[in-house]
Amino acid sequence: MDIELRGVTKRFGEVVANADVNLTIRAGEVLGLLGENGAGKSTLMNVLSGLYRPDEGEILIDGEPARFEGPGDAIRAGIGMVHQHFMLVPVFTVAENVVLGVEPTGRADFLDLETARRQVHDIKEKYGLEVDPDARIENLPVGVQQRVEIIKVLFRSADVLILDEPTAVLTPQEVEEFFGIVRALRDAGKALVFITHKLNEIREIADRISVIRAGRIVGEGDPKRLDRKELAEMMVGRPVSFDVVKAPYAPGRTLLDVQDLTILRDNDEIAVDHLSLSVRSGEIVGIAGVQGNGQSALIEALTGLRRAASGQILFEDQDITHASVRARHRMGIAHIPEDRQRVGIIKNFTVAENMVLDTYYDERFSSGPQINWKTVNARAAAFAEDFDVRTPSVFESAGHLSGGNQQKLVVARELSREITLVVAGQPTRGLDVGSIEYIHKRLVEARDTGDGVLIISSELDEIMALSDRILVMFKGRIVAEFDATQGAVDKGAVGLAMAGAAA
């Protein structure tokens, strides 16, 4: 099935998200869609999937104009989409989410969940996507939720698959497996659109690319013939450096000292098992690990969001094991949460409000019981500009920002506080290369000026590029430690440790 978008324009108030876009998507081909954060990729795909109605232009399916009144019409027309922000029902199981909207039914509207589970199981087996069909979404780490989203489109056996940053939180291993799936689908004659900010991935998987900037298509090409630098420049419109430049390693006093920490999950399972680690001033510590090995629980405990079952957390020699979230913020611990949409921002709040979500009480922004909105707005605007958060104004709802810009908003907020320690979960999830460059620069800057940084990321490249020390977490324990200050660490060795080889 071939799809043609002709002259598609989509406006949100004064923002023109897509301007006169022409695009063809062909069967048996993977089209890579590239563009910086806020360029209009998701909007364009949402038009194609029936969620938005274009203000101008039309969609042709095999030459025939199509009109979608809602996502249901697009689904029926054979178009499936993995959304950048997961569209899952948290209290439902994996199987229930997968069949959402296309439930197998028996007689008299009877919902056949048995069949659903079997089908999910088959897909999981066939494509090697490890997930428990009976697990509830709300208990799953984002990486697994990502897998569920992928299974969802596979289940629908669409002819056109739109994949909006499907690999943002997958580990390299998982990405490899996933590419296998994508190739198989392409070879089976499906049309695929693949959106990602990871240029290596584009070059590996895409047959053709289109680059979108500020809502317009600004270029097309063959990814195999372009290198990373050229791609990046097409996207961002300027040269991008991929190298992280750090000052020499000169660690100072111990900032964070975790001793023998045990943490339980909500269901009383052990998430972190007698774990000890430390972060010193002037160093970046990276924690590598496959999702589900307790990293999220560790971050939550460090930032006061989850109680420690036993053990101690010391920060600047003070016991903060039982300190409140606010107290830790005040002491200078910044937290970049891994799930920005759910916990990092409030979608119906403005950019300015989100920019001070955990600092509004600070004297910088308030006097007595009152918040000084003038100051807040001015500072928020400055932060937004600093971190290149693309928004029409700071009064825009945060929910209207593009995914990457939401992430930059959270990072801007956390890094512009008075901080001594940064705890970051997936800090560059969904960011374009230009923004990653900038965020990395800021994290390194923090390190160079004597702060401590603890990074948890599924992006092994990121961990390798930034960290001075790399810890590998497996089943709630630190199973290996690598010193990255003395030349490059062996990526293979880290990967093996992540898979539990050292345990």
Add this chain to the structure above:
Amino acid sequence: AAFTACQVTDTGGIDDNSFNQTAWKGVLDAQEQLGISGRFLESQAETDYEANINSLLGGQCDIIITVGFLLGDATKAAAEANPDQRFSIVDYSYEPVIPNVLGQIYATDEAAFMAGYLAAGVSETGILGVFGGINIPTVTVFMDGFVRGAEYYNAQHGTAVSVLGWNPETKEGLFTNNFDSLDDGRAFAQNLYDEGADIVLPVAGPVGLGSAALADELGVEKLKIVGVDADLYYTDTEKQHVYLTSITKQMDATVMQVIENTMNDTFEGGNLVGSLSNGGVDLAPFHDMDALVPDSLKQELAGIRQGIIDGTIAVDR
């Protein structure tokens, strides 16, 4: 065990300042004077009536007294299902008679007729007002009598006193559609006052207290109230000066009568009618406003009372 009288109230509750309370006073009087014991059950919704009567069945009550028109159907059903249980219902009667139910009814229009005559004689604007709670016979009978009394005054004196708020022919008029909103009582009286009425008869239980509050604010020279059920000069002591008189239903007396009959085994199904002649209904004294009522009018009223008792004056035209 002692003789037990049980009472089921309607949704107004036992302390409604109105007929539930007056009827319960009859039981209390009997408790004091005849040494019986009494129990009551308050209804909170219409669906409680049958259930409440039900829970008093089973022999513990020598007589079950239900209060009000609204319990009519439930009382009938229970009485027919339990022919050995004696019932009495206040303010209601059955046609045909049920052998184990004694209905207590009141010829309120007799006293209301006198009140209408009185009000027509006292009014300075020549306009009277009346409004009711719900359009049911026990309410409208007051309004009928009041209007007819005023008309009788016009016939006797050649005046043209009019009554706003009720037309006895078409059975249409002003109703608050509730028996508990003091605000409505105030608002309805205000509206009637705005239309020129200087004496208002609210037939809606406690709703009338709102009208009394308005009369108090406006001043009794501008607006006077006629009370119903009990002599409100005594029960609404705070605003007692606004009442020209009250049309009283002596339900405590008839309830006590019924209990006595039952104890003496002279209980018989049928009706017990309270009228001017047996004191079951009456016109209360004028109290503070006694001076406003000319002696001639007092004499005419005495004559009318006699006429009604004799049957020479027909209150229903």
Add this chain to the structure above:
Amino acid sequence: MTDRTTTEKLARGRLIGRSEFEDLVLVPIIAVAAALILGALTMLATNVDLATIGRSYVALLVGSVGSLNALSETLTAATPLVLAGLGLALGFRAGLFNIGAEGQVLMGGMAAVIFGFSFAALPAVLLLPLSLLAGALGGALYASVAGWLRATTGAHEVILTIMLNSISYRLVDFLLSLPAVQKTGRADPISKSVPEAAELPRLLTWIDPNLRVHAGIFLMLAAVAVIFWVLFRSKLGFEFRASGENPEAARFAGMRSGVIIVAAMAASGALAGLAGANQVLGVLGRATPGFSAGIGFTAISVALLGRSHPVGVLLAGLLFGALEAGGRQMQVDAGVSIDLISIIQALIIVFIAAPLLVRAIFPWVFRRAQGAKG
């Protein structure tokens, strides 16, 4: 997580089992006990003597479950609450806060009554089911108005249903004053009676003519089963729950939120309408302005207390019914004022609604809580 050991699994299984037992059995029992103790203290504080307190609690028990008549009254009071509560639970599951059950009860009851006496000539096997159906339809149509406005205009369903409630009171007054509906010879708002063939037959009059329990209890049980099936076994219920939990995800999955909202409101209203029909066909035999008696509002508590689960709603409805029947007996036997009784009833419900309160007050009864959020 790659694999989980068998022992871990077993341990988890047992723990969950224990805590469910606690939630479903232990907590309610202790909640009732705690509420009764607090109620006794309240009574003591208002100078009720100990003997009377004892007598009143005996009456509460006896009046709710202590005799055939008590059970009959409990069931009679519970039936409409469960029916309307199921409707609200269905709405809650679909993310709709239907506050309009009261109006839907009224409309359903009116429809059932009017159908009942208008088609009195129909054979009995048809008249009763069709009258019930009329009741369900009446409630469903009335509720769909709110659903439709919510779906098409985005107006908040709470305000819509509140307004529809106040319209319904007036509509009932108006309908009851129409010559075709009003009981002949009456000037006050009261409908004609339905013929016996349209009444839900009383079940136990052969034992004692005063036993009011009627065939509505079968309706109630059937409704519990059907709603369970709809919610947890049917595709429609799946869609309700999905759009209740995450409307965006449901929409993206191609479900049509408008249709779902209207359908959920209609189903919710149908059950409230059935509750109304149950009252007029099973208890009153006719309609008067107040026949809904606050059922639609009490049902909100019933649905929430039952955690929007059909079986929970059934149990909560039975509890409310028992409290109503037992409260009446308390008033008769011990002469406790209706005020105090209502307070004790409300306390019992608060305690049951707040299981953690019970756990906090009596921690030694329960296993230690672990690993809670910080």
Add this chain to the structure above:
Amino acid sequence: MTDRTTTEKLARGRLIGRSEFEDLVLVPIIAVAAALILGALTMLATNVDLATIGRSYVALLVGSVGSLNALSETLTAATPLVLAGLGLALGFRAGLFNIGAEGQVLMGGMAAVIFGFSFAALPAVLLLPLSLLAGALGGALYASVAGWLRATTGAHEVILTIMLNSISYRLVDFLLSLPAVQKTGRADPISKSVPEAAELPRLLTWIDPNLRVHAGIFLMLAAVAVIFWVLFRSKLGFEFRASGENPEAARFAGMRSGVIIVAAMAASGALAGLAGANQVLGVLGRATPGFSAGIGFTAISVALLGRSHPVGVLLAGLLFGALEAGGRQMQVDAGVSIDLISIIQALIIVFIAAPLLVRAIFPWVFRRAQGAKG
């Protein structure tokens, strides 16, 4: 956007756009018109003649804003609705569905009355403010019970506040029968009157002694301003709104949900309590069982119709007040039945609550919608 937006541009405030003008002005006007037309059709259908319909609408207008007395009545009716509505709006913003305003109105009113006559000896400049404060505290404390239970036990606030409502009715009955509270010489539940010094003074009695409007309107206006400040300018309000919109994100930002829930409920209850105090100190001068008169429930609609915005609540409250005052006049002048009036009032509110309905019915009045979601 190709080039970088400058900081100033980012921080530039928004202008009130055309669509906001439409929402705030055009839609309500057309909604009222549409409701009146529908109301007229309803009246026609029930055999009201055209002249009467005309007369009744004139009466509605005259009775609500057509004279000094009408304005006075409108304001008197609106004041408690706005106060309680602000409380509910505050709760809604914090994600709490406080259905218990009615009980909080009662508790606030009782506290104000009891304080008023108990400390009658205080100088007037102290007595009135302190009585009002007592009212606010009464409401706040009563609401905090629900807040505290919600925060510590996770029980649903809707069920808690419903139960606290029913407890409050009984508590009022009970308090009103205490010798220290009950009016001397009375057997029925009615409180002593408050001394004149504790009453909210009437403002216009020098023009006409019947004008009931009293100093409560300043209370109302002050409350609108204060709540606006709290919600949109203060730290506390920021916390309320954050945890209302996304409790999880609020927790991640270091806000303490338990404290916020209790504080929001208390603030919400304080306003409802003020509404109660306003009634007893400004209108009634004493307390009787029904003095809350459903204000707490109507305030739910007021808050929702005002979209939980202080100014919106003020406007919605004035609308409700005007409908109440005008409806009374309609009944007198045109003899339209109270049933029809209530239906017309409800229709007006439904139309205003459903702006898209208005837009859909009268599309040509509005500029074409752009960029709507598919």
